[in-house]
Amino acid sequence: MSxxxxxxxxxxxxxxxDCMRYLQxxxxxxxxxxxxxxxxxxxxxxxxxxxxxIPEGVVEQAIIDFRLQQQLSEAPxxxxxxxxxxxxxxxxxxxxxGNFKNEKLKMVVSEERLQEYFIERKLFLxxxxxxxxxxxxxxxxxxxxxxxxxxxxxxxxxxxxxSVTDDKMVNGMMGPVxxxxxxxxxxxxxxxxxxxxxxxxxxxxxxxxxxxxxxxLEASMDDAQLQQTLRNELFERWLSEKIQKMDxxxxxxx
Numbered sequence: 001m002s003x004x005x006x007x008x009x010x011x012x013x014x015x016x017x018d019c020m021r022y023l024q025x026x027x028x029x030x031x032x033x034x035x036x037x038x039x040x041x042x043x044x045x046x047x048x049x050x051x052x053x054i055p056e057g058v059v060e061q062a063i064i065d066f067r068l069q070q071q072l073s074e075a076p077x078x079x080x081x082x083x084x085x086x087x088x089x090x091x092x093x094x095x096x097x098g099n100f101k102n103e104k105l106k107m108v109v110s111e112e113r114l115q116e117y118f119i120e121r122k123l124f125l126x127x128x129x130x131x132x133x134x135x136x137x138x139x140x141x142x143x144x145x146x147x148x149x150x151x152x153x154x155x156x157x158x159x160x161x162x163s164v165t166d167d168k169m170v171n172g173m174m175g176p177v178x179x180x181x182x183x184x185x186x187x188x189x190x191x192x193x194x195x196x197x198x199x200x201x202x203x204x205x206x207x208x209x210x211x212x213x214x215x216x217l218e219a220s221m222d223d224a225q226l227q228q229t230l231r232n233e234l235f236e237r238w239l240s241e242k243i244q245k246m247d248x249x250x251x252x253x254x
Contacts, residue, residue: 124180
């Protein structure tokens with residue numbers, strides 16, 4: 001590894017070897033190398049694939065939109081911004097083009113597995129809005145359930161008065177919960193219930209709970225934001241697999 005100056009700090013020259021040692025000592029070398037390998041894969045793929053063509057007009061329009069958003073429509077202001085950020089127009093253009101190609105690459109590599117991955121992840125993507133009353137013993141839980149069903153007490157009142165969890169301050173509302181994170185016994189009953197159903201008492205970690213099913217939020221592939229999240233996950237998995245197959249050698253000599 002070269003001893004030529006890589007950084008100059010307070011007139012002291014640091015070689016690339018020095019910098020690698022610093023990163024290694026701080027425990028950040030792995031992340032640093034990971035970033036390098038990730039970019040290597042992206043640049044290799046976008047340079048060699050023929051299914052990632054981006055029309056020049058799309059790139060130019062993106063640059064125009066950026067300049068307008070950043071109030072850099074005047075050429076001198078834009079040139080000053082480029083200089084301040086250690087760039088020039090050619091480098092900036094390549095960066096924008098690279099971003100488009102990376103996004104298209106993500107679409108290409110994730111498309112084939114997207115539906116399968118959605119089904120694989122659906123248990124955790126589906127959510128249910130729950131409210132709960134958690135108490136220390138089964139007898140109290142049974143009594144509270146009877147009072148609620150008979151109408152002598154409301155669920156909200158019982159949650160505020162008797163529940164031992166912090167969400168009693170908001171009438172026991174847990175908010176949206178992933179189905180996949182629920183214990184099997186609770187999930188089975190929730191899946192068979194209708195909105196508004198009162199479930200329990202159910203034993204949970206030594207305590208007893210009454211659960212009310214407020215609403216089911218079923219995941220759908222029609223959700224553009226969810227689809228993008230799944231594409232991102234598949235893309236990161238694909239990148240990770242690419243990197244793991246590489247033969248990487250790092251030499252830091254004394």
